[in-house]
Amino acid sequence: MHLVKKIEIIANSFELGKILESLDKSGVQGHAVIRNVSGKGLQGGAEDLDMTMLDNVYIIAFCLPEQIKTVVENVRPLLNKFGGTCYVSDVMEIRSVKCVASL
Amino acid sequence: MHLVKKIEIIANSFELGKILESLDKSGVQGHAVIRNVSGKGLQGGAEDLDMTMLDNVYIIAFCLPEQIKTVVENVRPLLNKFGGTCYVSDVMEIRSVKCVASL
Amino acid sequence: MHLVKKIEIIANSFELGKILESLDKSGVQGHAVIRNVSGKGLQGGAEDLDMTMLDNVYIIAFCLPEQIKTVVENVRPLLNKFGGTCYVSDVMEIRSVKCVASL
Amino acid sequence: MDANLIVSNILNPPILFFFLGILAVLVKSDLEIPAPVPKLFSLYLLLAIGFKGGVELIKSGVTQEVVLTLLAAMVMACVVPLYTFFILRIRLDTYDAAAIAATYGSISAVTFITASAFLTELGIDFDGYMVAALALMESPAIIVGLLLVNLFTESEKREFAWSEVLREAFLNSSVFLLVGSLLIGVLTGEHGWQVLEPFTQGMFYGVLTFFLLDMGLVAARRIKDLQKTGFFLITFAILIPIVNAAIGLLIARLIDMPQGNALLFAVLCASASYIAVPAAMRLTVPEANPSLYISTALAVTFPFNIIVGIPLYLYGINLLWR
Amino acid sequence: MDANLIVSNILNPPILFFFLGILAVLVKSDLEIPAPVPKLFSLYLLLAIGFKGGVELIKSGVTQEVVLTLLAAMVMACVVPLYTFFILRIRLDTYDAAAIAATYGSISAVTFITASAFLTELGIDFDGYMVAALALMESPAIIVGLLLVNLFTESEKREFAWSEVLREAFLNSSVFLLVGSLLIGVLTGEHGWQVLEPFTQGMFYGVLTFFLLDMGLVAARRIKDLQKTGFFLITFAILIPIVNAAIGLLIARLIDMPQGNALLFAVLCASASYIAVPAAMRLTVPEANPSLYISTALAVTFPFNIIVGIPLYLYGINLLWR
Amino acid sequence: MDANLIVSNILNPPILFFFLGILAVLVKSDLEIPAPVPKLFSLYLLLAIGFKGGVELIKSGVTQEVVLTLLAAMVMACVVPLYTFFILRIRLDTYDAAAIAATYGSISAVTFITASAFLTELGIDFDGYMVAALALMESPAIIVGLLLVNLFTESEKREFAWSEVLREAFLNSSVFLLVGSLLIGVLTGEHGWQVLEPFTQGMFYGVLTFFLLDMGLVAARRIKDLQKTGFFLITFAILIPIVNAAIGLLIARLIDMPQGNALLFAVLCASASYIAVPAAMRLTVPEANPSLYISTALAVTFPFNIIVGIPLYLYGINLLWR
């Protein structure tokens, strides 16, 4: 077990591509995305996800502690422009090595 | 970056309205809701979400540390009555200011 | 409020049954499962969830700190074989007692 | 001859697909109908029968026959939860007994639909206003169940928000969509029927078939819950539908319902709710154990009714109406 | 006589189900159409009208009439956002004004479809190429809106990625599927029509009905947003459609469109986008408040058009074409 | 003349919508068919062809022709993964080679359905029992692939749970629903067919069209994966289908299949699985790289077969059966 950082981003689904790109650029290759998240933030609630493109995505990415600074620098301008929130916390990773021949 | 609290609530979907209301009353305006969460708790598993209204919701709300006490006071009775679980943890918020003219 | 551990597992959906089983065996009875999670990890991204069975599940389980060791021992071989990631963190539980007659 | 009816009932696509769903779970196939498809199909079925019922109701008009039938429906919806409650109290606590009683006092729309498909199959007529009976019988049991809980538990003054309970009972999505579609059928009549016909009629049987495939999956997944449920409840879940259907048939004979209507009425009495009532009970009687009332209704009574019950009640009609 | 048209419009299943959806929200029923069913239905409707339009376009050919109609469509799509912008600037800042202007310059496919169902109902013909007008009128307003923002805000050099804006305007899923289906209709013609007919035609009315049920739910949920929107915008959302439709009808009269086409054209001018444009605006004018442009389009203009607008514009046609 | 067939194949709505899907990805439109709609449609298609096949099988009965065809199907399902394995071993390791071999030894139901729609189009008959061949050819390759891995890798004693492997092979949702629907078709026969016809037949072509739109999206999204896949595999993914189809056609000629059946048989041999086998491989040969076997099957072989392959194989039949 060793310490990694967990990044949680909640943003409108149309920002997804841009955010993943900027995570990638920051060297954070892995991520998980949950779609169809409804919610309420500064811009008011969103309930009619399907109809009005107001659905959010919840992006989770675990990364090395030293990557956090770059991530924040890259993601913040996006959130500043289009809205959304980003949080960082500490978690322990359970290392696993995939026995995939192709790796 | 500054410290905030993350509240995670997993409860039956029919409680959603009541829980969001009580978050709101506690001064926690923002939240994100993931629907169609299956699971197993004290009341037994739920797999036929669609059919039998047994689906859970996963509610995430980030709030100021000082709001936690009120939230707990307001949400706990609901969970006591109808079931569900609630957890609190520490996270760092990446501040972003949405450049929305209307704010 | 008292301390518990939060386990987060992201893995391919076909592993779900095996993982829940091994959680159960480790004494962790409660869990919540979010389906249709897309993502990118060591094995490359997954976007065509529906079509190609590449969708992930996001499993959350809260457990007692002393159960963690057993969980890790049981879950790691699965992740080693089939892929997936597992993280552990600290959270505070808001105790609630469900007033269910049948308990 | 009864067996004959059962066989001719079973050899229909909807019932066979129901069995296929059960089989899928038993052999551990990974077949599943992804959410929200079952929900979509159940909304479709409610819309379609509601609308059709309305169109036919406006054609037949509100006769004395209609009024008598609807009266009978309401009486049964109030009486069934009452007497089943006392039977259930023999073994269960007040909360569980009330919740299960409410479940059996209410109805299952899919059982009703399957029965009407069976009648169509056999060329037996029935009236559109039976859909109104269906709608009427869905809610009262929820109120009765709650009153029972109030009467028979220690008076810790349950502060029920009655407005909420009533809304849950009469405005839950099933009842609302059914009644709404019925009214729209009444308003648009034959004309509306023609434009919607390829959708509400043409696809009806196919959607029912697909839906019953899912019901088979769901029912079979619940079977393992029955171990916890115990022998008493399983017996209850098979005998009570027969008793309720029998009472229903006697009443139907008394007020001289046509045979098709009588079968549908018996099926309404015999069936148990696994959507509207469980949802209401979780909210209003959270002390009751959901797996008891859902599993019995879903894994025992529902399959029993659509496989054995429907032909059995028709057999009863053949005897009584002779 | 106008009221007569309104009544005959209202007494159709799609409109009645729209009301049912509104009612469900008002009485707080828990009825909801689960995602992604509305999305599926809206893809289906676009595919079906696009395909049908294409098949009919190839039958009629590209005549002068067609060219004139499409020209008129493009002119209106560019002019409407311009003048509405200045009206909106009376009360709103540039961002909100531009976003709302773009919304009203674009169109609502469902309003168009509802109007064409209404025409079919009354036995009034219209041409397949009106679908091409629909497709043409969806995008220009997005570009106009953005140009307005660029012109009228401080020159902090908004570094718009124009390629992204153009893609959003012309290749968003609605426009893309509509135009694609239209072209496929043109390519496969009568032959393709016959094989797809049970799907694209038979179920069309039913899906529209179901979809409008959901639109009722969505529109009603937005009604409470209108308090924040204010009186000015609500008035705007009712009067501007009438003005736009009137201008549209005058142009239609000028170029001598047949009555059916004229109604559809008026409806295109009068309707406001609540899918494509809002999506584009969130990306390109994030400073604008989405609840302003979505709620007015969805909770005021859409219901107004399908309930009162369509018959009203037809009444106007009856006067003008006499 | 071959080109002629290709064109008449391409000018059909399903193929054109497939192209539309590809185009959407290429021009970066945001068109997408939301989950679980594609899943629903694929369940529907399996149910519909299984059921239809069963109904026709009971009409034709089990003749010697049927038995020979099914035997041929089983032989091909076992032989194809064997020899493709050795071809693949030239460049790939055992795990990847076995997984890809299994993929190409199995079949793609949608390719089969597209071919049968093409035949219907051209007025060429084919038999319902070809669906049984389809069902029979889905699973064996999974077992063969696994045996190959066991034989050709270091004996670290892979403790396969064979029961799990067999379940995955023979009871996965595709095979299960297909076979189940076929049996139900056999049981209910003409009678069941009539009641389900508007659902299983009327909408079939439309759903196929919609589904291929999604397949176009999915295939195109996979195209960029092909860079990693390399030239060898891409060539393999185009040549092997042709080889397999050719062998299939020779066998078909030998046992004197009718032309329609021969085409379907060739298509079964030529097509590769992108659902059932990949799912099984992830579980049983996790060492293999999924993007290799999924991308080749989905982004190369599938489009090749439905665009060029089907008319090409028919051209071969025209030559061989002359």
Ligand SMILES: Nc1ncnc2c1ncn2[C@@H]1O[C@H](COP(=O)(O)O)[C@@H](O)[C@H]1O
């Ligand atoms: N660093 C990470 N952060 C978040 N999710 C991840 C990360 N790595 C892997 N995942 C998720 O776990 C799934 C399986 O990972 P893998 O087995 O590495 O392919 C991926 O598809 C992602 O959804």
Ligand SMILES: Nc1ncnc2c1ncn2[C@@H]1O[C@H](COP(=O)(O)O)[C@@H](O)[C@H]1O
């Ligand atoms: N305090 C919060 N806690 C949880 N989720 C939030 C919070 N604030 C915003 N969100 C989520 O982030 C989305 C975008 O936020 P905003 O840009 O502020 O409108 C909202 O729709 C919510 O889903």
Ligand SMILES: Nc1ncnc2c1ncn2[C@@H]1O[C@H](COP(=O)(O)O)[C@@H](O)[C@H]1O
């Ligand atoms: N220990 C746990 N870890 C994760 N989720 C849980 C846990 N306990 C309960 N849940 C979730 O909360 C829901 C309601 O719990 P309960 O009221 O205990 O039945 C369950 O269906 C689970 O989805």
Ligand code: NA
């Ligand atoms: Na009953």
Ligand code: NA
């Ligand atoms: Na307009």
Ligand code: NA
């Ligand atoms: Na093959």
